[in-house]
Amino acid sequence: MTTTFLVVSSLVKVLAILLITVGGFAPVLIWAxxxxxxxxxxxxxxxxxxxxxxxxxxxxxxxxxxPMWRLAALTGIVAIVAxxxxxxxxxKGSNPLPISTSSLTASLVAFGGASVxxxxxxxxxxxxxxxxxKIMLIxxxxxxxxxxxxxxxEDFVPPKADKLLFSxxxxxxxxxxxxxxxxxPFASSLHWDYLNQVLPRTGEIAGPVVPLQVASINVGIxxxxxxxxxxxxxxxxxxxxxxxKYSLLGGIRAASQMxxxxxxxxxxxxxAFMIYASLRLEDMTMWQHDHMWGIFVPPLTLAAxxxxxxxxxxxxxxxxxxxxxxxxxxxxYLTEYSGMKFGMFFMGxxxxxxxxxxxxxxxxxxxxxxxxxxxxxxxxxxxFVAASYSVPLVHWLVVAIQFVVFLFKIIALIWFQLMxxxxxxxxxxxxxxxxxxxxxxxxSLLNILVVGAFILSGWLDGWVAFFEKLF
Amino acid sequence: xxxxxxxxxxxxxxxxxxxxIPEIAKGLGFAMGRFFQNTFGPQAKKEIDTVxxxxxxxxxxxxxxxxxxxxxxxxxxxxxxxxxxxxxxCPAQCIHIEPAEYEPDDPRHGYERYPSVFVxxxxxxxxxxxxxxxxxxxxxxxxxxxxMPPSTNRDHFLFDKETLLSIPGRDGSYLTANPRHEPGDxxxxxxxxxxGH
Ligand code: SF4
Ligand code: SF4
Numbered sequence: 317m318t319t320t321f322l323v324v325s326s327l328v329k330v331l332a333i334l335l336i337t338v339g340g341f342a343p344v345l346i347w348a349x350x351x352x353x354x355x356x357x358x359x360x361x362x363x364x365x366x367x368x369x370x371x372x373x374x375x376x377x378x379x380x381x382x383p384m385w386r387l388a389a390l391t392g393i394v395a396i397v398a399x400x401x402x403x404x405x406x407x408k409g410s411n412p413l414p415i416s417t418s419s420l421t422a423s424l425v426a427f428g429g430a431s432v433x434x435x436x437x438x439x440x441x442x443x444x445x446x447x448x449x450k451i452m453l454i455x456x457x458x459x460x461x462x463x464x465x466x467x468x469x470e471d472f473v474p475p476k477a478d479k480l481l482f483s484x485x486x487x488x489x490x491x492x493x494x495x496x497x498x499x500x501p502f503a504s505s506l507h508w509d510y511l512n513q514v515l516p517r518t519g520e521i522a523g524p525v526v527p528l529q530v531a532s533i534n535v536g537i538x539x540x541x542x543x544x545x546x547x548x549x550x551x552x553x554x555x556x557x558x559x560x561k562y563s564l565l566g567g568i569r570a571a572s573q574m575x576x577x578x579x580x581x582x583x584x585x586x587x588a589f590m591i592y593a594s595l596r597l598e599d600m601t602m603w604q605h606d607h608m609w610g611i612f613v614p615p616l617t618l619a620a621x622x623x624x625x626x627x628x629x630x631x632x633x634x635x636x637x638x639x640x641x642x643x644x645x646x647x648x649y650l651t652e653y654s655g656m657k658f659g660m661f662f663m664g665x666x667x668x669x670x671x672x673x674x675x676x677x678x679x680x681x682x683x684x685x686x687x688x689x690x691x692x693x694x695x696x697x698x699x700f701v702a703a704s705y706s707v708p709l710v711h712w713l714v715v716a717i718q719f720v721v722f723l724f725k726i727i728a729l730i731w732f733q734l735m736x737x738x739x740x741x742x743x744x745x746x747x748x749x750x751x752x753x754x755x756x757x758x759x760s761l762l763n764i765l766v767v768g769a770f771i772l773s774g775w776l777d778g779w780v781a782f783f784e785k786l787f
Numbered sequence: 788x789x790x791x792x793x794x795x796x797x798x799x800x801x802x803x804x805x806x807x808i809p810e811i812a813k814g815l816g817f818a819m820g821r822f823f824q825n826t827f828g829p830q831a832k833k834e835i836d837t838v839x840x841x842x843x844x845x846x847x848x849x850x851x852x853x854x855x856x857x858x859x860x861x862x863x864x865x866x867x868x869x870x871x872x873x874x875x876x877c878p879a880q881c882i883h884i885e886p887a888e889y890e891p892d893d894p895r896h897g898y899e900r901y902p903s904v905f906v907x908x909x910x911x912x913x914x915x916x917x918x919x920x921x922x923x924x925x926x927x928x929x930x931x932x933x934x935m936p937p938s939t940n941r942d943h944f945l946f947d948k949e950t951l952l953s954i955p956g957r958d959g960s961y962l963t964a965n966p967r968h969e970p971g972d973x974x975x976x977x978x979x980x981x982x983g984h
Contacts, residue, residue, distance in 0.1 A: 355825045356818045360837035448842070739818040740811060 321524065329530045333497045336723075337667050343459035345666040345730065351455060352731070353738045365457035366450035374449035377441045384441065388434035395428035466659035474652050478557040485554025486653065486660035492546040493667040499539050500674050501529040501598040503684045503718040504605075504691070511712045517692045528715070529598060536596040537589070540675060541582055544630065547668070548574045551632075551639065554661075555649035566648025569745065570632060570639035576752045577629040583760040584622040587615055587767035588679050591776065597675075601683035608783045609682040613776070615767045620680040622760050627676065628736060629748070631668045635740040636748055673729035681725050684718035846932070852916045853931040855907050855946065856954040859961040865952055866926035866967060868899040873918035873927055881911035882918060894970045902948060909935045910944035925965045932957035 347362060354361025369377075398420050405411050405420075444451055451457075473482055507515065509523035533539060548571050555567015591613060592600040600610075610616045629636040640648030647653075650661055677683060688696050693709035709717070743751070770776050803809045825833050838845055847853065857865045869886030887903035889896040918927050931954050935944065955961050968975040 352822065354837075356821050358821070358825060358834050358836050360835055360839070363839075735815060735819055735822070739814045 325526050326530060329528070333530065334494065337494055337497060337670055338663060341670045341726075341730075342663045342666040343463070344456070345669060346459045346462060346662070347456055348730075349734050349737070350458075352734050356738050361455065362458040363452060363455035365455065365461045366447070366452045367457065369444065369449040369451065371449065374445060377449075378445045381438055381441050381445070384434050384438045388431050388438060391427040391434065392431035395424055395431055398424040398427065463659070466656045469655040471655040471657065472652070474559050476559045477652065478559070481553050481557035482652075483657070485550050485557060485649075486657045486664070487550075488553060489547055489550030490660045490664035490667070492543045492550070493664045493671060495543045496540045496671040497674065498530040499533060499536050499597055500671075500678055501527065501601055501683060502722055503528040503715045504601075506715055507711060512710050514693065514708045515691050515711050515714075517690050527598065528719070532596065532598060534596065536594070536599075537585060537675075537679075538595060540671075541578065544581075545574070545578055547664070548578075550664070551649050554653070558649065558652040560652050562646045563649045563651045566639045566641075566645045566651070569641075569645075570649055573632065573636065573639060573748060574630060576749060577626045580626040580752055580756045580760060581623065581630055583757065583764065584619050584626055585679065586760075586764050587619045590764070590767050590771060591616060597678050597683070600679055601685060604682040605685040607780050609685070610680040612783065613779065615763055615770055616680065618763055619760065619767075620676070622756050622763070623680070624676060626752075626756055627672045628733065629752070631665065631672055633665065633669070633733070634737045635742050637742060638745050638748060641742065669730055669733055670726060673726045673733065676729055677722065677725040681729075683725075684722040686718055686721045689714065689717060847934075851932060852914045852919075852929040853933045854909055854935050854954065855912075855918070855927055855929055855951055856931050856956060856961075857905065857948065857951040858926055858928055858956075858963045859952065860967055860969070861962070863961075865902065865905070865948065866924050866963075867902050867905065867922075868924055868926070869902040869905075870900075870923060872921040872923060876917045876921035877912075878915060878917060879911050879913050881908040882906070883908075898970055905948040905951060907946045907951065908944060909946055910941060924967075925963045928956060928963065930956045 351361040351363075401413065401415075402417070402420055402424060405413070405417060411417050473479060506526040506528060507521050507523060508526055510521065515521060531539075535542075551570035551574070552567045555563045555565070555570065558564070558567075588600065588610060589595060591610070592603045594600060594603070604610055611620050632639050638648075639645075640650055642648075645651070650658060653661060688694050689709075691711075691714060693707050693714065695704055695706040697704035825835055857867055860866050867884075869884055871884055871886070874880075874882035874884050883904065883906040884902050885904035886900040888900055895901075914929070916929055919929050933954075938944065952961070956963075966974075
């Protein structure tokens with residue numbers, strides 16, 4: 317692998333991660349959080365931001381609807397005819413028609429796709445007309461409106477604030493949140509030369525390999541801890557630099573809370589290191605790919621719950637959002653921030669939510685692992701029966717499925733975090749601290765002991781063997 | 788009679804509540820149920836209360852005090868007799884009336900006046916309804932069922948006589964349910980300047 321290839325592929329990966337987190341997840345999360353809370357509370361939530369089309373465009377759209385529907389029906393009929401012919405050929409085993417099978421398949425895909433797209437367009441256009449020419453996209457334009465507002469809002473700096481630190485705070489809070497993604501594997505490695513082939517299930521494969529992970533480093537998860545603890549500095553500095561007592565109190569609270577929970581966060585993951593016997597996240601995923609998801613190993617189930625609680629506390633979100641407890645501290649360390657600086661804190665918080673979900677799914681939910689999907693495609697096998705059914709898939713498709721499933725796991729965990737955020741009331745500060753030092757810390761220490769016993773007594777191997785027999 | 792004392796026990800906390808985790812699970816379960824019902828559930832089961840305002844509207848309650856209107860007589864002229872009761876009663880002092888006399892040959896001349904200018908500043912008005920209460924002639928009403936439409940121009944909020952006369956009541960009528968007895972009508976009690984009290 318040449319250096320150029322390495323540099324280019326790394327840059328592409330970094331850009332992709334930025335696009336997914338800052339460009340994709342963060343804005344959508346801003347919307348999702350409000351929309352989800354609304355749904356819980358029987359409201360509709362943000363759905364009003366709209367781009368209004370001129371009346372002439374609306375008339376045009378209205379007129380275009382009927383032809384669209386007709387075209388959709390026409391292409392649909394062609395696709396169905398192609399499908400029927402193809403089935404006929406498949407049943408008969410040979411092709412007596414003057415049209416080749418491949419062109420039939422191509423027309424099925426083309427016309428079927430066109431039909432679906434046109435039908436969807438018909439629906440969307442109808443919605444626009446019904447809304448009086450307003451494109452609302454179920455409220456997804458709200459993040460755009462928010463961003464515009466953030467950009468054009470006055471960027472206020474308190475007169476006696478420490479200007480440099482005040483401006484550095486949001487950056488220090490945002491960057492580590494994004495940097496944590498560097499070591500997260502998004503899918504299994506990509507074998508560049510064999511994209512269109514079905515790879516063998518096991519064995520080494522020659523040729524250039526692109527790991528779908530920005531940096532494959534030895535310390536792996538420790539890098540995430542190191543980076544995450546930098547976030548403390550962001551909160552503490554901005555609290556200090558704001559020249560506001562509420563901000564200072566918020567910053568202090570944030571610092572002490574994050575320092576405390578960092579300890580727990582590290583200790584809850586020690587059992588995972590012991591079982592996976594590696595600090596690298598890609599090795600952890602590989603172990604889970606080979607054996608089973610971490611959450612199904614009994615002691616790790618407890619570790620997963622502990623980790624999740626500690627991680628929510630680490631991101632300073634409800635029910636642990638005391639640093640910005642608005643009933644006591646106005647806005648905590650965010651009090652004096654406005655405009656895009658506030659936006660950066662906000663974004664950092666949401667990116668942290670995403671990275672937390674990503675880490676949790678890599679360590680406990682198998683990362684990119686999809687049940688029954690191997691390097692050569694799906695193979696479904698039933699427990700205790702020798703029967704199995706396999707679907708061979710080409711390499712790029714396998715990787716794409718893994719990537720999509722990984723994103724899906726992240727989304728599910730984010731959804732769960734938002735659910736927690738809107739269901740639980742805030743803790744008191746002493747409760748927060750005693751939960752950390754008297755609750756989670758001893759439990760995770762004990763868990764380490766239990767896992768040690770679990771491994772040494774051979775139960776782990778027994779459990780793994782039992783699980784493998786099951787599937 | 789002995790005073791009866793009913794001891795109400797302070798609701799204690801059960802072990803399950805103290806442990807906190809079952810309660811968390813219950814709360815999360817409830818919220819999730821709500822979420823799924825409202826997001827993916829069948830349309831009939833959704834309990835969204837939001838009204839998409841400009842497109843959907845909720846009818847105001849019957850006694851809602853909306854923008855004012857000046858009621859008409861059967862001939863279309865304002866019922867108002869420019870007695871200034873309403874502008875006197877108005878706590879916001881937002882009614883401006885300039886009374887005028889009818890022409891000498893008008894049967895109403897010398898009996899009642901009419902407003903040549905009648906302006907209400909709807910921006911200043913606090914919608915207390917005192918003007919409606921004060922009016923002896925049922926000439927001013929707030930039963931239009933509409934609120935003041937928003938505008939970026941203050942002048943749009945100054946409703947003059949013509950505007951006020953052009954707004955119908957909620958039932959679409961410019962009149963009121965109370966009939967008016969004009970001088971000269973058979974139903975008129977016969978008290979006017981000519982015939983004396
Ligand atoms: S509603 Fe009240 S404030 Fe408004 S005009 Fe009538 S008396 Fe004045
Ligand atoms: S509206 Fe009624 S109270 Fe006001 S001046 Fe006219 S008659 Fe008098």
